[in-house]
Amino acid sequence: MDKIKGVKFSKNMAKILIPLLIAVAIGAIWYLKSSNKTPIVIDDNHSFDLYVTDSLDIEKLKAYGLPIMIDFGADTCIPCTEMAPVLKQLNQELRGKVIIKFVDVWKYQSLAEGYPISVIPTQIFFDKDGKPYTPKDPEASQMQMYSSKDTKEHAFTTHEGGMTKEQILSVFKEMGVE
Missing domain, CATH: 1.20.5 (Single alpha-helices involved in coiled-coils or other helix-helix interfaces)
Structure with a gap:
């Protein structure tokens, strides 16, 4: 012993x-x-990459539990090119706190199917719970809210036209991002 x-x-x-x-x-x-829900582990499968070129798996993105912004635009659209450096900067600065995606709808039209896009750029926002973002004052923030024709449920919140860094940060702040 x-x-x-x-x-x-x-x-x-x-x-x-x-x-x-x-x-x-x-x-x-x-x-x-x-x-411990933070920090988020950023994986190697490109879920946090800015540019979307093959598929947009919104359900996978929602599973991260982070606010999401998808910007539908084009590389040759003037307001879109003005937003490009802002999106790139915010994607790097807020990586792991939010998900920011850019889809070039002229190059990858199929990736925009199912989303309410009538002009570019159009941004679509989801909160950390994967639900469409509900702004406190949609009119003041120039947001459009879309409901499902079948269920009348809130399906999308969009902003049409370019957004400044301050406008984007304001939306994320309202969604609880510090």
Whole structure:
């Protein structure tokens, strides 16, 4: 028998105690990871990349639990090119706090299907719960709110035309982003 600080341990006791300690350590690690929602781990599958070129999996993006802005525009549209550096800067600065996407609707028309886009640029916003953003004052923020024809449920919140950095940050701030 071994003696550790005055306590006698048998081999049988060690066979029980070691797996128990391992299980407690695994449980503690799981608890800490699941209870702490921040920081968001940014994956390598391009979910946080600004430019969308192949598919726009909105359900996957909503699963991150972050506010989302999708800007539908074109590389050759003047207001869109004016917004491009702002989107790039905010995507880098707010990475892990929000998701910002840009879709060139002239190059990738199919990615805009199902969204209420009549002019470019048009931005669509979702809150951290994956629901369409509901602005406090839609008129003042120049937001349009769309409902589903079938269910009458709020389906989209959009802004048509260019947005400044300050306008975008104001929307994100209203959604709880610091």
